[in-house]
Amino acid sequence: MKLWISLFFLLIHSLAFANPEMIRHGYISCKACHFSARGSGLLSPYGKGISKAFSMGGGEYKPGSIAKAISFNGKMAHALQMRGAGLVKKNPDESKIFPMQFDYLTRLEISKGVSIDATLARVPYNPPALDHHTEDNFATHFVFRKATVDIALDKKSSFSFGRDHLPLGIGLVDHTTYIKERNRMGVTDFPTQGQLNFWSGQHQSTLLLFAPSFQEAEGNGEFGLVAKTETMVFKKLAVGANILAGRTQSIERWQLGQFVRYSAFSTVFLFEFDYTVRELRATGKSFSQFAVFFRPRYYIKDYLYFGASFEHVSRKQQFKMEESKYGPSMGLKLSRNLVLEFDGRLTKREKSDQKYAMAQLYVNLW
């Protein structure tokens, strides 16, 4: 059951295909390949070229006639992102193949430097994530992961307003990682926000205020602020930090995160450490938590990697718990539109262990 809950969060909160591993080519800023300064989502034409060059087929990206026609001279961009997964567990009854994600992404340039970005996702009906009274109907299967107005302030900064994910840490895709899921703890990951973004070839930072997106379960709407910065301190070594302060009806939380991205010898190392303190507003009692994430990946080719992931989360005081998760990974970028990833995970809890292997196929039509 816990696994399914995790997978649900992976599904509903995932903004797939952001790639912190691009540090291996010296790219620190997401803006290098994405329209959005915060990464994920639609690729710029240059990003599509890079994506194609790093795929198994390689070669030059040349937009086809349909892509040209629906882009209206570059004023619009579209993409479909789909993800299917196969899950193997010890109990064969729990092993399944299932669709995980179906998103439509679009961007419309209204005038020079002003654009609207939106991501509409098809999601499964899940009452606990909505409120407890909403019935299953057509509308409950769709959610806007993103709906923002972006205004370029100059070549190196922008302001955007609307619904978007919180830009914490190294920007992982997988929302089941402890640094994401256990820090969030049921609070939605795509609040309404006003954000200032700054970037260059050596630096990126974000400052934002956020408020509920009115899609959260009752009591989970959160108000707060986030500041994040990341700098290339040395060739292919980027160091960053973020702070978050948030408040819901029942909880206040403060989070401090530090993260490192480093690449050498065709290997990328991602490391993140988050320390969170929560206070129950009703009682004034607080409890702390830290989560650690480490992921080395060795790229045999730009399109093929083997790696591993190690995670640990520890919570103190009245919600005391310890949990670790680790396992091997591999990925193969078959083409610009097709990625195959495999993850094996062993989760160790205080009283039980859980093993599973998951293969995912990403299909990105963009």
Added chain:
Amino acid sequence: MYDRQTPNMEKAVKILILCLFYGIFGTEFSFGKSASFKPKLEFNVLTNVPAVEFSGELTGSGKFLMNHTVDKNGAEVVSMESVSIPIKSLTTGIDMRDEHMWDKIFKDKAGLMPNLELVSKSACPIKSGKNICQIKGIISFAGKSSELLAKVVITKSEALIKMDSNFSISLTKMGITPPSYMGVTVEDNVEVKMELESTK
């Protein structure tokens, strides 16, 4: 065996070993007075998209000729005489980007890629410690040439002589249109950093 050799023989053996060593790595060298020679060359490219900048380096072979002499008054002089680099020795870490760079910047009208050449007659008098001087030279690639001014810092210690130079190459002055790819256009000036170090 060694203690029977003359000092000149020892020096010759050392130079031969070093020649073999650098031969393995494909870099030829020449240096008037000392034995070992380590070239390092990096370049940094900015674009019209601030998030997209990249660097490249010398990963293959190259010929570097630096001269270190003592004039009749006993003063030491170092000069960077010539550099010759096969274009495919310059790489950026992404194969396709390398091919674009070689093709759009370094190919001449005949479709060939002559070596990047740097020739200079400037000489810098040096003393122990840090010496700063300006050198003039001619840089050539893609069948075109341009004058080059470089700031050079030469550090002389008992064990080594190190020459650090920084200069900028203007593509338009070379008669090359800065290339574009998918909306990303390379800026006109390419910053180059070259380090040559000799150990005695």
